[in-house]
Amino acid sequence: MKDKIRIASGQGFWGDLIDAPFHQVTKGKVDYLVMDYLAEVTMSILQKQKIRNPVLGYARDLPDLLKRILPICMDKGVKIITNGGGVNPVACADAILGIAVKSNINKLTIAVILGDDIRDNINEIISAGCELNNMDSGESILHYKDKLVSANVYFGASPIVEALKKGADVVITGRTTDTGLTLAPMIYEFDWDKNNYNLMAAGTIAGHILECGAQSSGGNFLGDWKSVDNMAEIGFPIAEAYPNGEVIITKHPGTGGKVTFETVAEQLLYEIADPSAYITPDCVADFSSIKLQDLGNDKVRVYDIKGKEATAFYKVSCSYADGYTASGSLTYSWPDALSKARAADQILRKRLDNLGLKFDEIRTEFIGYNSTHGPLSVKIDEDNINEIMLRVAVRSKEYESVKRFGMEIAPLILTGPPSVTGFAGGRPRPSEIIAYWPALIPKKLVRPEVKILELKQ
């Protein structure tokens, strides 16, 4: 058994710094590279791509990235774990196999985790007595089941552990918890008992620290942000894990950013609810038990973590189309910038009203004044403000109303208040709203499956 493993975070979301995984596997020793690509909205986008083209539906950046780093990872023995398989992990794995062949890699094992996509099994699941009641409203999914764009179960670390046991060099999953990507190699390498919930919680919390990439190593740091050195070359976080569940969060020497008590604490607080009950398929982790020790030199020790037994359910995230939105903006300059923007907003609203268009909501924000902190914004000197960007957004069930709204922005330039600019992007186009349906499903109703694809000499 190894006495420690180093797990590197390569992506915090789909769209993160493209070169980060390359730096993670070249600037120092790591054993695993984990990459999170999936937000809730990503699943429905990928599902739509797959409907249009059956060989798509995964993070298309991934094959390009692996072209660059797979030879390095194979050479150094770095294993790659990612949920970039989206709604089509098999097609993703096929694309990666193709790249491996072109890169003259002649021995490779890719594991694909399947079984999370339950969109085509909804009727069976309902017949088995689970109506996928909405976790927020309690409503049954019966009236929505025929318009679902996607429905995916969040799997945890277990299927990834199985994949690693089968010798996988690369693990491609569909919907998996971000934390499971990091916990899995710890369970595998240290032969952890899955009923030891303190250890499960320790790996889960390490995963939470890594899952948003550089957000734990100095990015988006609200403390003394000016003290973060060389953000241009920010180092992504690395979890150095030990068999007893202790983890040291660090980054490669010479990279920018910083890892301190404060930067790690901020990430621990990100998007959590009740800290004593952070629920994953692997355990219920207690964030209030976490102890942090800043060891200096960009090292923070995370220890003494407590966890409890996992629940009997997986979380399911379903999505369905629910109308349209669009937003448009124009910029007004001094003098009277804010008054002009306000007047333009009133003119626009009157025109929309005269047209008899139907909107569920029209929202106006004045960027440079109140778009982020709303009523908490301090009063400004209206005579002297240099410029204001007017942003108006609408939402409607009717596509045509939203489309017509998009046609009413540009005319304000010639038919509204003066000294206005900033309409270079063309008419705002309606974009489809994807609404979410969070639910729980008994674990026994779904079964993760590990599929192995191999290149052999």
Added chain:
Amino acid sequence: MKIRLLDIAHGRSGDKGDAANVGIIAYDDKGYEIIKKYLTKERVKKHFDGICFGEVERYELPNLRALNFILNKTLGGGGTVSLKLDAQGKTLAAALLRMEIDINE
């Protein structure tokens, strides 16, 4: 004596559907005693008047010198439904740090 929360604490915020989570972390133990005492659910709800339209939940994480708040009904519907520029509540931690506290009251 009035102190500004920004001077004794930092934090991070994000989304959970239509709710925002706002985590506030004190720089030292003295700061934690202040936020623990003065950052009540009621005071946070009042601070976010006109932004948060639901219940405020409050949780303590003494090991991290931190409090976590859940602001329900805050993000204009959340996800892709929301029309807000800050649909994910990313700037709300900074908004809470605007608060001034009179520690002699």
